[in-house]
Amino acid sequence: MDIQRQRKLFDRQASKYEMRVRKRGRDHQWRKRLLLSAKGNILEVSVGAGTNFSYYPQGASITAVDFSPAMLEKAREAALEENIQVEFILGNVEALELPEHSFDTVVSTLSMCAYPNPDHVLRLLSKWCRNDGQILLLEHGLSTNRFLSRLQKAFDPVYKKRIGCHLNRDIMGLIEDAPVIVQREEHAVFGAVHLIWAKPQS
Template identity: 60%
Template sequence: MEINRQIKLFEKQAGKYAKRARKQTIDHKWRRRLLHSAEGNILEISVGAGTNFQYYPEDAEITAVDFSPTMIEQARGVAAEQNLKVDFIVENVEELDLPARSFDTVVSTLSMCSYPNPEKVLEKLGTLCKEDGQILLLEHGVSTNRLVSSLQHMMDPLVKNRIGCHVNRDMLKLFDESTLEIKRVESSLLNSIHLVWARPLYS
């Protein structure tokens, strides 16, 4: 089953994720910009090693989900260092059993590249977010630059096999076709990095 293979790949990478969580790499400027508006009862999926914790309010109520037990253990350490109260759940987000419309802020950063069914994950995020809440996404995908995109398509099978990540997904199309209302998008690095502010669509 593909999801089980994904879990094994990320289990092996947990130590590297933990080291990166404590370094100011290029992605931190995007995380900071996106997450400064995070508030209230926060749900973060694919929390990894807890890289985003430093950008949440000290009094935030945080629920952190990841399908990798080892990633969760790394994130626990980061949360303890920062004196954050976090409820951790080891689960595949598609199988997540939480009350609908229960979170003020729902966060996903650099995770849609890895899910077998990212459209279902986005739909799930919409159902978990309060009607007046916000969904914050930082994702990477295929560039609009023809040379870069051709390299991404060529490298995708290798990258997917080694680290469980697709580098050539059309994230903007994925967002547009999702069940979310996209409020704002900011793109950079030849349109391969996207910061997205969204909200759920409820009839």
Template identity: 35%
Template sequence: MSIWFTKMYDYFMKPLEKNRLGNIRKHLVSQQKGIILEIGSGTGANFCYYKQAEKVVAIEPDAAMMGQSFTRVEVATVPIELVNGSGEWLPFEDNSFDAAVGTLVLCTIPNPNRALKEIRRVCKPGVPILFIEHVRIDRPLLGNLQDLVTPLWKRLCDGCHLNRNTLELIQQNGFEVIKVEKYYKDILLSIEATNEK
């Protein structure tokens, strides 16, 4: 990732985190138990919300982002293990995890289908698979605007696709979607699914 994007990420996200996003994160992850896989942990924004997990294994491909998460690891109430790696090639054995969490990550992974297949592989059957993702809005004007802006946005925000239909990708890759909540005029989704094998 670019240095400026990494350094400014938390600054730009802070208003969203305070207003609503922090509460959405907390609701999604605070009840998860066992050994949790977090994909694309970034600067560790979720770490403070894990309360019942035995351990969180957080994978992040960007060393600078991971470096910014160290202070959050130190104050977390559950053990956090940081792993430098890609969601597309998870260095874990099959059926290793009791849940998986991804927040604002599938938009930037170059091959999200590959990453979703890897999540399925390393998670036990039937366990929670949880996402917070922004998606392409299913309304002509706003959806077309997202399509128009995405090429420039990807360059500015290190590969982020504003117009990815992430919910559809999750469904196509063998997860059973249990619950979807929409926020911010339907651009942000909280997705609760299970790993069906």
């Protein structure tokens, strides 16, 4: 999908993402569990409406990136509500230039489904993370359940067109091929949701 069209799709969904921040659905349990490990100088890619902000430690240094101006506006509002300091960057993660090995924690939550080149993004996350840092991922993808995976594959074209992301990505396969070392992993919803604690390969 053309990046401009994808950006417009996410701009239109910004208010729905803001509602998720307040709704506190099941994904919040996963976010809280994962982000208990977040510390130091934190980079969050595809920050959306700032759903993760309430789970970061007080006083953390946070850099948040998104390519959607509407999403970043919602994220700014969320940062004010949480009374946290965040440096916001409007930009496409795949084309972003950040100093190498400059972040203690790199976070991606439910964003690998949308990138045109998720393998490239995973390499970038590893590059931006300090060698002794951590990469925290909460991602959804193709289920290990045959029936559910068939549904995901069938509905993927419609979901991509209307929502802007994929249902059928092999997230664990992408992570296995990425320059990261998985230290801990948890899976939910018939193997379609993954919580990953990792570090960059030296």
